[in-house]
Amino acid sequence: MTAIEEPTTASDGLLVPPGHGRVVATPAQRVTFKVTGSHSRSASTFEVEVPPGFDVGAHVHTRSEELFYVLEGELDVLAFEPRIRTPDHWQRWESRSGSPVVRATPGTVIVVPPGCPHAFANPTEAPARMFFQASPPPDHERYFEELLEILGAGGPPDHAAIEDLRKRYDIEQLTPLKHR
Numbered sequence: 167m168t169a170i171e172e173p174t175t176a177s178d179g180l181l182v183p184p185g186h187g188r189v190v191a192t193p194a195q196r197v198t199f200k201v202t203g204s205h206s207r208s209a210s211t212f213e214v215e216v217p218p219g220f221d222v223g224a225h226v227h228t229r230s231e232e233l234f235y236v237l238e239g240e241l242d243v244l245a246f247e248p249r250i251r252t253p254d255h256w257q258r259w260e261s262r263s264g265s266p267v268v269r270a271t272p273g274t275v276i277v278v279p280p281g282c283p284h285a286f287a288n289p290t291e292a293p294a295r296m297f298f299q300a301s302p303p304p305d306h307e308r309y310f311e312e313l314l315e316i317l318g319a320g321g322p323p324d325h326a327a328i329e330d331l332r333k334r335y336d337i338e339q340l341t342p343l344k345h346r
Contacts, residue, residue, distance in 0.1 A: 239294025
């Protein structure tokens, strides 16, 4: 089987080498689809490039479980229920036990169960890259495709369109998404 060839039988595996996969990109974010719901019943897998200044905003899913693995760069990361949910600046939130948001560096793993507020942002001047897995598929695949289409339209983001998109894909946005 070649790297980009689809499995021919149900028992064939899938090999996606570095630099391969379907890319969806805008100035706000670049997502490479590595494993989709057509290849796996358990999770969709992506490589995500996070540009300087991008902030996904704190949000919650009621059904999805997510896993993030920082490959390069640095990201501020939240994965806890805060003492107080404020409408902005999730980077200042503290967990109920007093833990702050962390600066994730290469090798950091973050697991987010359903119902757990989470966020990531790139506060540096260098791009970051992470491995991202969402279970069950294919909601995040569809969400990424549609969100990047909205963000790629130019100008300020269409917040009403993004809010509608979030409702359809089990995302309760707690603080705003931001990008330069």
